[in-house]
Amino acid sequence: MIRTRFAPSPTGELHIGGARTALFNFLLARSAGEQGRFVLRIDDTDAERSRREFELKLMEDLRWLGLDWDEGPDGPGGVPCRQSERLGLYAEWMSRLREAGAVYPCFCSDERLGALRREQAARGEPPRYDGCCRALSSGEAERRIASGERPCWRFALGGEPIVFEDAVRGHQVFPSGTIGDFVLERSDGTPTYLFASAVDDLAMEITHVVRGDEHVPNTARQLAILDRLGCPRPVFAHIPMILSADRQKLSKRTGSTSIREYRERGFLPEGLVAYLATLSWSPGDAVSPFSLESLAGAFSLDRISRSSPLHDESHLLHWQREAMHRRGTARIRQEIAERDPRFGVLEDRMDILIGDLLDEHPLTGELERALAFLVERPAGERTEWMPSLASALGELEPWTEEELNGLLRAFMRERGMRGREFFHPLRLLLTGRERGAALPLVLLALGREEAVSRLEG
Template sequence: MKVRFAPSPTGRLHVGNARIALLNWLWARKAGGRFLLRLDDTDAERSTAAFAAGIEADLAWLGLGWDEFARQSGRHEHYAAAAERLKAAGRLYPCYETAEELELKRRLQLKSGRPPLYDREALGLDAAARAELEAQGRRPHWRFRLEHGPIEWHDAVRGLQRFEGDKLSDPVLLRADGRPLYTLSSVVDDLELGVTHVLRGEDHVANTAVQLQILEALGGAAPIFAHLPLLTDEKGQGLSKRLGSLSLESLREEGLEPLALASYLARLGTPDPLEPRQSLEALVEGFDVGRFGRATPKYDPVELAHLNARLLHGMAYESVRPWLEAQGLAGFDEALWLAVRGNLARRGEAALWHRVARGAIRPLVEEPDYLAEAARLLPPEPWGGETWRAWTEALKQATGRKGKALFLPLRLALTGQPHGPEMSELLPLIGRERALERLRAAG
């Protein structure tokens, strides 16, 4: 089994692109197959090296390594050779209409209530007529002649698909300057690079009908196709690389966990519950392309943020330790991580609790006389899990306070925050010397 993810380096990947890449990767890994990254970079005007590097960086951040790599810009001779074979077989024919002439035909067809299909006028040109047009400076574009019969395949997501060849327009495969269009180059690549399964968006369903005939004309076997509904934003709008819609780059800069995004996208569009997974391997185990439905999935940033927090809340210290060290958070040990992870929405928030437990903060002062009494009753070390309860019980007996009046001033003075991890876990990590200093400063 071999799948491919084939982005065009004309922009950064958005979550819709990432979903297709991830599901291809999971499909291949589940079957023990191979994952091909192919850059469809034949659009020389819009494709850039920076976008290509960005796509590779985005996939690496998501954890999606590839087994093979190809660039369409380095395979032009393969497309030219395939085009010559189609010409020799009589399936690729020259057309001389200008863009303006084709648009006029299209408008007249629509006005008369007919579908805007190419009328195959160019098939009626003899050699003399073609020579005369070329003498006028016209250069042909080349169309693939479709067979006018039924085109059927079983789609792994959509089930049986059927098109009638006479209801489709002969597609242009070569521009007038000789450059191949996607419809040709993608088929040639899939055939020659051994792609056996194609998972992509449902906007390619009609393309598949055409590409099946091109594959047959080139003597190739058809891969298994799976077409998914396109992901939209929360308002139901389509996503666009050109508009920077929900780019992976922006999500990374926001501090989102790549495994949270992968956990979200791997189940979006299925009836399965969205659950955080601590590894891509865990996602592979539960992957089944047949679980994806026909309804349009919507990206929900609130749901993803919730999943991101849940992932952090269950993240083992060893998984995050290299990142903590890279951030220069000296002394951020496992005890501190386990104490604070349940309060994190983004891992970047860990720096705040590092300062609380290991550094200096500005205490928030409420009722300084009470804090002075709290300092007087602060128990001696060693401290453990029962220290907070014993200390607050002594304060309760001495002051008559209870509930919020008892606990909140202490939290504000010791952490500078109105909310946070359980103080019974945090207090021993702050330590008596730091706690006493903050209480005296506040009191």
């Protein structure tokens, strides 16, 4: 049995990095077939920044990408999957830790903690909590609590190094002393992410934790908790973070990275998935990156690379083009008609042009603009030869691409015009654009009546 989870905190929109983490977790679970489960958990222990609105968007975006979960906050699993709804569970495990003497109350002020860090940095030591309050007698601790002080609770780290095998990074060692006693329960009684997440992975019987490698140091801490409790460890797989073109952590400042934004710009979910699947992992030549099933069939953790890929929109665009071609013109036409009902009446006449315009305008919105001339007549200048072209077109039989092509060329030659001299003003009048699909196709799509009418004025 393989159980994976994607556990975002609902403090913002789903971005490229989060989506890839979700994808890898999804693929790992699906690669196990019937034996795999993919869980969506909402890590909202940060009450300040968590918002229900983001949670809803997150789920919508995940579904849009095709990453369906087997258990999640909206229900199929039946268990609460929001950390804010599982507070009782954390309290339960906390009292176990208290009984075991694995945690202690800490009364240190922010000021003392800040000063401590500064001193340690100045001395070239790793910054960590010095265990000051560990020495407090239980009597004194009780007295201070009784007098109204609100301590946080820290985990009392043992002296042994923490060692684990990461499924992508290999053997990991954290010597004791490199990390200090960390907070499990805040002074307001709420659990920290570190604690809630460890408890949840345990309670949800998560077998594999695939997450960004910024969590590596957290893993050591979470393992310390699990070990102290004598609980089984999940397998950890830390995947490299996706960096922006300037090799920095992806942020809003480095351009669009939110899935929602890409969606609104007209990117297709299959294209996005194919792109994400090639970042730090590659499905191999024989596998179609456009199908989640085939990706799942090829997926394995040991093929994940350890170096950070750079987010590159030109690659995304390439997968987008491919995805659009795979959708086919009929389906794209329907989508455009949904966005703008005026296109609805055109039906298959749009197909004539879509194939020709797709590569240059791989995004639905752009494509829509490139086709706009079909539904709104552009203002353009008429040359003196256009009315006679109109009457020639009026008599053309049959109205086909080949005949149109022949007529245009013959007309151009008769008048002694060069290609550009003839086609350019014609294109401008009919489409309002400098560039676009081949003109016989433009005429074919417009239809005889409309084409003649535009030329006559």
